Amino acid sequence: MICGFDYGTSNCALGLSQGTDIRLVPLEGQHTFLPSTLYALDRDLITEFVGKNMRVGDERQAYISSRQHVLTRAQRARREEDIDDNDQTLFFGRAAFDEYFQWPEDGYFVKSPKSFLGATGLRSEHINFFEDVVAAMMQNIKQRAENHLGEEITHTVIGRPVNFQGIDSEASNRQALEILTAAGKRAGFKEIEFLYEPIAAGLDFETKLAENKTVLVVDIGGGTTDCAMVRMGPEYLVKVDRRADFLGHTGERVGGNDLDIRIAGKHLMPLFGMDTLLKNGLPMPTQLYWNAVTTNDVSAISTFNSMETKHQIEQLRLDAAQPKLIERFLRMREEKHNYHIVRNAEEAKIALSDVMEHNVLMDYIESGLACSIQRDDLAKSIEPPLEKMLRLMTAAIEQAGEKPDLIYMTGGSAKSPVIRDAIQKRIGNVPVLDGDHFGSVAAGLTVWSERIFR
Structure with missing residues (x-):
């Protein structure tokens, strides 16, 4: 089975294609969005969780060998804190918030780990830790989705910002994508591709356009703001190679x-x-x-x-x-x-x-x-972060060399009337349309996954 996976800074979502329809999979009760949070009874139990949930085979054995020191500490933590083998040690999403609010001093709480993946100066043990945090979250989401569907998910397109960090963006992006790839493989995905998040959001919107437009797609995520100027509509929807349709894109680590x-x-x-x-x-x-x-x-x-x-x-x-x-x-x-x-x-x-x-x-x-x-x-x-967002939008327009016909907004913070008013004042009299603020990226990633994997 093929999916689009929005591993977001604030929320995660997973989309599937059913015929011509795209739907998001419930991940927590009826919620199709799972907050990007993790709470562990002990930090080292995150690594233990990943190892236990990997498929038996050479990759799992290599992982366990590479994390042997941490796994030994995890066993010590179990003994010292009297944690039984059957006890739940990791909590995700809203349950992670609940545990943190109740026991802030006792466990290890992580929120929005995607924000850290491109950080400069990380030592190898830091990178290993972030790989484990992301892998645990991906394993949990994949298992929830597969339990709901009754079928294994093997291929995915994962969203990525234009730039994970503003400083040394090339090295930062490479590091972050390597962490996401390693985590995705340990979660059990056999094939992984990446797509820019604003382009993914635009792909979802494009399926609803009745005529061709030049669109400024603005994705204000939890960790980054990404903008793309895209030609889209019925004439472009059927094209396989869309490189010439993307007229400009900008992105920076400033978000919700x-x-x-x-x-x-x-x-x-x-x-x-x-x-x-x-x-x-x-x-x-x-x-x-x-x-x-x-x-x-x-x-x-x-x-x-x-x-x-x-x-x-x-x-x-x-x-x-x-x-x-x-x-x-x-x-x-x-x-x-x-x-x-x-x-x-x-x-x-x-x-x-x-x-x-x-x-x-x-x-x-x-x-x-x-x-x-x-x-x-x-x-x-x-005002300071909002001004950075506005500069990204105007830079994307300048790259394209033309004014957009409309602006398509997505991302949770895009709902704010403060931000909407600021955009109208800066860019002028251009219609601003709302997408599914939380589901557009996942839906677009799913559209793309169907195109490249089918």
Whole structure:
């Protein structure tokens, strides 16, 4: 069986073709989208999970040999934490969020690992770890889909951003694709191809066009924003070689996660002392707070979790004009609630697509702790990443050398009226159409998988 696999930064989806129809497979109850999250009782149990779920054979044996040290630590963790062989050790999607919210200090929580795959300076053990995280997630999704279908899935087209990282993009892209390929093979896919995500989103949209158009496809994902200027419509739909129809494409590592981080920093971190003063009248250092919420940056999170940061916060508590806020910040760090805070920011972003004001409740930090955010204030706080997104759109248009007939928006953050208004102001009087904000990429990947594998 053939599928399109959207291994997204925020959500994952898997699509199948049935005749002329494309459908997404339910992955969690009736949900066709599984949040890109994993919670493990112990970090090393992720590697153990991958090994246990690989097919018996030479590849599995080679994998186990390459991870022997980690697997030995996993067995030690089982003994020390009294984890039975039949106990569930890994949780995915919404269940992973539930476990993290309940036990933030006890397990290992990973959100949006795709954001890290192209990171520069990763050592071999880091790459091995990300391979294992992605492989575990892919194994889980593939197994869920196969259990639902009653049939094995062997071939897939996986979506990829134009660039995984902005720095040294060629090496970054190569590293990320190698990680995804290794993980996909360990998940049991026999054939794997990749397709740019904005092009995939455009392929899905093209099947619905009644006449030929030049379309700017804008895919605002969780980790990246990708744009493509594409000629599409009935005349192009039947073509096998589409290279001449893609007039320009741009992409950068700026997406919905960056919006969430800005919202968390500007609106929620002041509850923990950001933007307050020290006793000497100087402003509170802000980098500590940005490190706390920059959950898509390995270096920032590592720094925030370090003992040096703990000591620095403890010193700031002595020097602060409002020490109770710093005590709250210190407690939040010790209890590992920073991912929860960014999740609150994401929920506020989603809510403010429909309402003008949203109240963020943070009782898990402290009873009665809350923050009200208005849409206009949100618009101001996300200006830096939004400006990067707008520049990507105009650069794609400039590459093409012509104005689009229409703009096709996809990706979860594309629903925001703040973003829609900014696009209209920057690009002008061009119709903006919505696709399936979460399903367009998976559907387009499925369309392409049918073309290349059949």
